[in-house]
Amino acid sequence: MKTLKIPEATIIRLSVYSRHLTDVDRKGIITTSSGEIADGVGVSPAQVRKDLAYFGEFGTRGVGYNVKDLRQHIMRILGLGVDxxxxxxxxxxxxxxxxxxxxxxxxxxxxxxxxxxxxxxxxxxxxxxxxxxxxxxxxxxxxxxxxxxxxxxxxxxxxxxxxxxxxxxxxxxxxxxxxxxxxxxxxxxxxxxxxxxxxxxxxxxxxxxxx
Amino acid sequence: MKTLKIPEATIIRLSVYSRHLTDVDRKGIITTSSGEIADGVGVSPAQVRKDLAYFGEFGTRGVGYNVKDLRQHIMRILGLGVDxxxxxxxxxxxxxxxxxxxxxxxxxxxxxxxxxxxxxxxxxxxxxxxxxxxxxxxxxxxxxxxxxxxxxxxxxxxxxxxxxxxxxxxxxxxxxxxxxxxxxxxxxxxxxxxxxxxxxxxxxxxxxxxx
Missing domain, CATH: 3.40.50.720 (NAD(P)-binding Rossmann-like Domain)
Known part of the structure; x- marks a missing residue:
């Protein structure tokens, strides 16, 4: 999948999304949406969806994203599954x-x-x-x-x-x-x-x- | 002109271009091209042209950019014309x-x-x-x-x-x-x-x- 050239700005935003999702998860929230993530970090919902789309399909239309799963997925993308x-x-x-x-x-x-x-x-x-x-x-x-x-x-x-x-x-x-x-x-x-x-x-x- | 939403990644690259142009200017080089800037900082020539295009017309087709002028222009865009x-x-x-x-x-x-x-x-x-x-x-x-x-x-x-x-x-x-x-x-x-x-x-x- 990495054959697609992924903009560095996308990587930096993924890092920001994952921090936001860590906070959301700590509050005990189970599901979220691109709109909520966008609000939380100050970008547009379309940007969130575009950034995630580089790495495949996430979430369920009409339901949104599972916070823990999405966070873990982004962490793995960033290479942060390990120390x-x-x-x-x-x-x-x-x-x-x-x-x-x-x-x-x-x-x-x-x-x-x-x-x-x-x-x-x-x-x-x-x-x-x-x-x-x-x-x-x-x-x-x-x-x-x-x-x-x-x-x-x-x-x-x-x-x-x-x-x-x-x-x-x-x-x-x-x-x-x-x-x-x-x-x-x-x-x-x-x-x-x-x-x-x-x-x-x-x-x-x-x-x-x-x- | 600022009514156009300018991506933060563009601003960061302008900052990088201006540092590169400072180095090039110190070497006594008078003119440069988007290709040379691109090589110097590790992006594509199209990216350099796109980033600069947000702020109007620079350089002369077939001749390139005057190093000092372009550097000064970018510095002014970044708000660095003053201390x-x-x-x-x-x-x-x-x-x-x-x-x-x-x-x-x-x-x-x-x-x-x-x-x-x-x-x-x-x-x-x-x-x-x-x-x-x-x-x-x-x-x-x-x-x-x-x-x-x-x-x-x-x-x-x-x-x-x-x-x-x-x-x-x-x-x-x-x-x-x-x-x-x-x-x-x-x-x-x-x-x-x-x-x-x-x-x-x-x-x-x-x-x-x-x-």
């Missing part, structure tokens, strides 16, 4: 913030190892995980069969960090360093630029005044 | 990371005030800005005509923080607290959920295996 082992490289301010970010664990992303190059940080513990020297990255990441690496190091050492992660066997990298990284085509790389979020806001604030 | 005064509330790990994040300043987002409730943090300086007590938020934000508030406080105090920001006159809020916030319709609110980025990765890693 993922995540390694974090770099415990500056951002790395520290990420290491204690509750939102990861809630969605099945379990940080299993943390690395830094600073001798003052090595040996300290963050949420019961010992910060290890970068030299141990390859061995430990292989041992844990870790698939995801989060890069929160300075831009100047981001490429060598990514190279080490790939050598250690990770298949996906989330990069917070403000630098363009080279990875082989089989590696999934996502760059997070926090300023983009502000730009969506300023675009909306500006309205017609700005252009 | 924005930004206030940051909360200097835990995430707030500290945001306060020193170079990517904001580069795009015209200038943090002009920082607030926290912790007496140990009040009076300390971050990048030459003194951390002020939350009680001074309204006065200082009004004084600076600050339009954007970044919320990096614990979820339990996020709503009261947002209420204070709105009372002080901000028109846009970027929220990192993992909680649903209520704001009046005239306020632009954007919630950042860092786990969504990991979910786009796991979706791509999974391929057909996951669903």
């Amino acid at each position: 993922w082992s995540v390694t974090l490289v770099g415990v500056g301010n951002l790395g520290l913030a990420l290491s204690t970010y509750k939102g990861f664990r809630d969605r099945g992303f379990v940080i299993t190892s943390i690395f830094d190059a600073d001798p003052k940080k090595i040996g300290t513990k963050i949420e019961n995980i010992e910060v290890l020297p970068i030299e141990q990255l390859e061995t430990v990441v292989k041992q844990n069969s870790t698939q995801i690496g989060i890069v929160a190091v300075p831009a100047s050492v981001a490429q060598e960090t990514v190279d080490k992660l790939i050598k250690a066997g990770v298949s996906a990298i989330l990069n917070f360093a403000p630098v363009v990284l080279n990875v082989p085509p089989e590696i999934e790389l996502r760059n997070v630029d926090l300023a983009v979020n502000l730009e969506v806001l300023t675009f909306n604030v500006c309205g017609q005044r700005c252009y | 924005w005064s930004v206030t940051l509330v909360g200097v835990g790990n995430l707030g500290l990371a945001l306060s020193t994040y170079k990517g904001f300043r580069d795009r015209g987002f200038v943090i002009t005030s920082i607030f926290d409730a912790d007496p140990k943090k009040i009076g300390t300086k971050i990048e030459n800005i003194e951390v002020l007590p939350i009680e001074q938020l309204e006065t200082v934000v009004k004084q600076n005509s600050t339009q954007i508030g970044i919320v990096a406080v614990p979820a339990s105090v996020a709503q009261e923080t947002v209420d204070k920001l709105i009372k002080a006159g901000v028109s846009a809020i970027l929220n990192f607290a993992p909680v649903v916030l209520n704001v009046p319709p005239e306020i632009e609110l954007r919630n950042v959920d860092l786990a969504v980025n990991l979910e786009v990765l796991t979706f791509n890693v999974c391929g057909q295996r996951c669903y």
